[in-house]
Amino acid sequence: SASASSSSLLDVPLAVGEGGGASSLGVGVGIPGASSVREDGGASASIANRLGRFPASQEGALLGGGVPGEECEWPDLLTSKECQVRARVREYCETKVFTQAAELWENAIHPKALWEGLGALGVGGGTTPSAYGGAGLSLVGAGLVNMELARVDGSLSAIYMIAGCLVTNTIVKLGSEAQKKKYLTQLCAHRTVGSWALTEAEAGSDASGLRTLATPLGGGLWQLDGRKRWIGNAPVASVIIIWARHAETGNTLAFAVEPGSTAGVSVKTMRGKVGLRAIQNGEIFLDGATVKEEARLPGVKSFADAAGVLAQSRVMVTWQPVGLAQGLYDVCLRHVKERMQFGVPLAASQVVQHKLMLMRANCNAMALYAWRLTRRFEQGEASGPDATLAKAWVTLRGRECASIGRELLGGDGLLAGSHVGKAFADMEAYYTYEGTFDINLLVAGRAHTGISAIRPRM
DSSP states (O other), rough: OGGGGGGGGGGSSOOOOOSSSOSSSOEEEOOOTTTOOOOGGGGGGGGHHHHOOOOOOOOOHHHHOOOSSSSOTTTTTTTHHHHHHHHHHHHHIIIIHHHHHHHHHHHOOHHHHHHHHHHHHTTTTTTTOOGHHHHHHOOOHHHHHHHHHHHHHHHHHIIIIIIIIIHHHHHHHOOOOOHHHIIIIIHHTSOOOOEOOBBTTBBEEEEEEEEOEEEEEEEEEEEEEEEEEEETGGGSSSEEOOOEOOOOOOOOTEEEEOGGGGGTTEEEOOOOSSTTTSSEEEEEEEEEEEGGGGGGTTTTSSSSHHHHHHHHHHHHHHHHHHHHHHHHHHHHHHHHHOEEEEEEEEGHHHHHHHHHHHHHHHHHHHHHHHHHHHHHHHTTTOOOHHHHHHHHHHHHHHHHOHHHHHTTTGGGGGGGGHHHHHHHHHHHHHHHHOOOOHHHHHHHHHHHHHHOOOOOOO
């Protein structure tokens, strides 16, 4: 037939295991050039079983002047330490993460072993100083970690961005010395997982409209009441940074809350996501939760402090669609060179080469934008609006890459086990989280015009 891959769709399970549902294990899937897979991963393991290792990166010679496969593919853009960090993470992802990621994604399972293994690579905490157990990476170095993780698995990259960058950076910048000593070493070693809770059911894009309240009780105690939603890592977190408003003054506050030992705090895992399925998102319910004054982050004075750490995290998020798009390109390139149709490889088609080079150009532009933004941020030359514009544009181009990649793989592009189906869904999540595309553009537009178009006038 013209598209043998389409028949494999008939073998995909109708439901995914997510805490007790049907699993993909034992399901036979027809993969061109490979025998049916059973009892060892089913649909999710198909490309991993066939290749054993993620396809080699091809961006070096086109982007950074390096040679694909060499330790430093961007020799004129990165320091030697950044090259070494990138090489370590890439090797780990191409071999260890690749073989497990699709099945974890399909079954919505937190990748605990992969998270712990990543901690052994010396990248924990991103830019967190070594004095607190962190890797002490440059901002570009931390971005490269996010990129390499996303290239193979968007979920693990999201877990790292939240726990290894956003949470640790918040504690470093706004926490007390006691909080730094208590939490950072464990977080940076990946012995624990952190979460960051700002978004609420009624405060999504309008993040400053917090309804969670912190009421002073006297005697060094605070009572927290409210509800958080879409909080990444919350169901598996040992510490959650909870953002709230002072019940009397309205000032923004933040607390380091330990859900497992704090009465009045409950976390419910959100089910049924179609993107970034392996990262556990949760709803947090705060019903008269009592915490001590020592849990309050003393460096938080206003919502501007939340915006400050979010600006840096948005820089990190900008690298994620870069990695996701690069991984899509690497898989698609290998596929169209190997896949025979009408007696020739798909790559012999002008249409296919056209689509492939659109992906390649996007990957180059996205990577250079992320790199330039991050270097300027390191030097204090870039602002929060610069990061929001970059995040919006890069995810837009990444979305285009994901769409093209799905087209190139035909029916197999809808399978998580092809990598492309999983990455296609994950790119949609990247497009929306850390600020939707439209809101990020409006934040940047406000900075450039001096006029806010964000708040509707009723």
